[in-house]
Amino acid sequence: MPSPLIFSLIALILVINIPPFISSPKTPVKGFEARLIHRDSPESPRHNPKATHADLIKSARQRTLARQNYFKRLMSSKPWQKLISAPIDLELGDYIMRFQIGTPKVDTYAFFDNASHTQCPDPNGICKYTIAYGDGRSSEGVLATETITLEHDGSSGSASLPNMIFGCRHSNVDPRSGYNPPGIVGLSREPSSLVGQISYPHVSYCTSANNEGNHSSVKFGSVAVITENTTQTPLLTGPIDFYSVSLEGISVDGTMLDIPKSVFNMTPEGEGGVFMDTGTDHTQLVLPAFYAVTNKIEDILSDFKSLPDVDGRFPVCYNDTNFRLDSTEIVFQFTGLEFPLSANNTWDQNSLGYHCLAILPAFRGHSVLGMYQQRNVNVGYDFNNNIVSLKYSDNNSA
Template structure:
């Protein structure tokens, strides 16, 4: 499975399609849909904090990134089978919110856009203790498309917020939050592989990174997945900044010089993706430029949302 994403400005507008394995803008017509993504720090977001400074937002993003990395470490650990009521790891909220309609009759709702899950979570009947919300509680009995996700299933076992008081019962979640991944098919021409793993992640084949035209002096194996299913490179819409496996990050960081933004290109199979200067840095409240690429000490590389927020061809 794969996706073609076209992004623009901070209130990100995207077109999502899922060609068999493509990350490039197709020349042939494709089936899909258009939706607007609202950044969590936008005034249009339900999470908007008027008092938050740019420095506050950068720090909050870093905390979410660490929480997200811990979630992926748990996901790849092989310990996703639930023997307890709940898991101790929280995936935290992502960066972008999607507004859409759900239920019968249809009602507007907000949800976190998350490419690392195949499930949609929202409050539904017959739960008695619900958080207050401005739309009617979803009633599965009135839905033609609703299907239960059972405890012990792959979908339930790869969702850290799920709860299973009855191992043979329905997979549940006692938290507010929505995880959304779009899974469909199109007729687009393929260019670069984007593979869907059993853990719900979408993996990319990153062959290397170049800085000012020179490839990093690291083995391409630093970006490969191990036989045990660890490592690799994957895309995550709920991770703000890209995290590069430490073996490559240290070499990347050494290529930076004072007062100069280098030309960084990510070399995927069949696709070269330049990182713009605007997406290389994040500016704090003091006007200081902070590198918007972080080291990953978990062995994997996460292609974060910040680096393709104003890009086309992804």
């Protein structure tokens, strides 16, 4: 087995398909919880105390564009092509999940990503891989099993999961960043992900709007159950195992916008659609929906003068002392669920302090509900009944 030092630096957790000769017995626990930390929090291993607000916005913009390209490649590639045409960009993701690996336990971390999965390079199940990408990045390593320990400071306790399969990347090269990137905790709906291996039918997470403190977490098992029917919408299935949902329309201040429902639909080939993603920061809407929302917002706020965003990220910004965050209400009309965005999840600030609409245009044909709009929301997945729940936490409401 690789040394604990290697695990702590470059572990790529649970994103490689399980070869047929490896079994993974599970410890029967009712549920457990793990801590999530925002990548820009002072508690994060990725925290850069010298980064300005403008630096963070620029970094977020780069991640947004890279994430759009990542999904586009996944949706446009055949399964056998995904290994080389849709590499995992290890700089993606807003939240980091702490965990421990091995016996004795060694602390480490990885990005929390519910869209990560890879195909096993060798159909015969050889536990070794080497990947090279056209932009100079490369990765190589082996499959292995080890005990993974997840714990949190809260009341849900911890869990020690033996014989968990993961890919250990011994060598990662990214000439753009100049360092070995950390790993990814894959929570896709693939059998090889953390969700697939532990086989619990319920998973939920809730992230705080404040990047500091220990209020963000992910739960598994019985502690993750959200029972209120009024917060539920169907979890769709399709050719791509994303967390896809059915968005039927968007209203602003009670007025349904003139957006054809077809712009939100996924094609039989897996193109388009709407899905929830923990690796995307701000919500992105396909262009017909985005322009319908921004035109309506600017019409409602015609008394205020919209300004260009100096950071070049947010298309609609305002800088007025009389501006109120609750001046408009945007509601996503999912099948069976009206999900209003809270005021704090609707507006963000640029580096000059302007209030900017925290929704971005999507140029790749699909819409994504990002983590900024999921803040202070208990997001729950029920895999037995294919249901997604969106419920604002007690300390924040729409």
